[in-house]
Amino acid sequence: MIYAPIEKSEDWRRFLADPDKQWREGYSAHALAHSWQDAAGFPREIKLLFESSSELHKIEPLLVLPEHKVSLPGGSRPSQNDVWVLAKVEQELVSITIEGKVAETFGPTVSEWSTAASLGKTERLAYLCKKIGLSEPCPGDVRYQLLHRTASALIEAERFLAANAVMLIHSFGTTQEGFADYRYFAKLLGVNAEPGKLSYVGHLNGIQLYIGWASGDPVAKSVL
Numbered sequence: 001m002i003y004a005p006i007e008k009s010e011d012w013r014r015f016l017a018d019p020d021k022q023w024r025e026g027y028s029a030h031a032l033a034h035s036w037q038d039a040a041g042f043p044r045e046i047k048l049l050f051e052s053s054s055e056l057h058k059i060e061p062l063l064v065l066p067e068h069k070v071s072l073p074g075g076s077r078p079s080q081n082d083v084w085v086l087a088k089v090e091q092e093l094v095s096i097t098i099e100g101k102v103a104e105t106f107g108p109t110v111s112e113w114s115t116a117a118s119l120g121k122t123e124r125l126a127y128l129c130k131k132i133g134l135s136e137p138c139p140g141d142v143r144y145q146l147l148h149r150t151a152s153a154l155i156e157a158e159r160f161l162a163a164n165a166v167m168l169i170h171s172f173g174t175t176q177e178g179f180a181d182y183r184y185f186a187k188l189l190g191v192n193a194e195p196g197k198l199s200y201v202g203h204l205n206g207i208q209l210y211i212g213w214a215s216g217d218p219v220a221k222s223v224l
Contacts, residue, residue, distance in 0.1 A: 056089050062086050070152040070156060082170075095160060095166070097150070101173060101178050102172045106181050109141050109142060109144065110139065133202065142184065142188060165207050167211045189201045194213075
């Protein structure tokens with residue numbers, strides 16, 4: 001695949017699954033594009049998040065891709081990550097998936113997503129649980145999006161021979177909307193979640209996995 005460079009925030013729009021719906025002020029796609037494009041690297045709150053980690057505090061971004069799709073088994077629909085970053089820490093590579101949020105939810109729970117589950121959905125859910133180290137059956141009240149975003153970080157780490165994988169939530173909400181769902185997911189992975197903190201999950205198939213929640217400047221939500 002060949003990627004073209006992005007010169008301004010508005011260039012991110014064309015990569016969205018539904019640009020007319022998603023590209024609006026007050027929505028995460030718009031906030032995320034401006035935050036990352038204006039930063040010329042990691043946004044300040046992302047830098048601070050990594051500085052909370054003794055292992056990854058010297059991280060440097062190498063490549064930033066908006067709306068990066070990662071193929072998953074059990075169907076043709078990939079995980080479309082808001083941002084994917086290939087970074088480095090000294091001599092090691094880091095695969096980072098970024099999920100942006102303002103007031104949007106994390107979507108359906110596993111129970112809602114798997115209603116009348118097909119063989120493909122059953123295969124995908126089993127794959128995701130195994131990939132991120134969750135025992136089956138997967139709790140039905142965990143948000144499905146958090147599973148495949150975390151798996152995406154690990155999948156791309158394997159593809160690029162990265163020693164580390166990170167799944168981050170980049171929030172622009174005023175009241176940490178969605179944090180309770182993220183904290184519950186983190187608890188399932190065996191870690192205590194805190195805003196502004198990077199949490200080490202463990203060593204999965206040769207890759208060090210981390211998750212974190214960063215809070216950017218709040219944006220207006222009148223359109224939501």
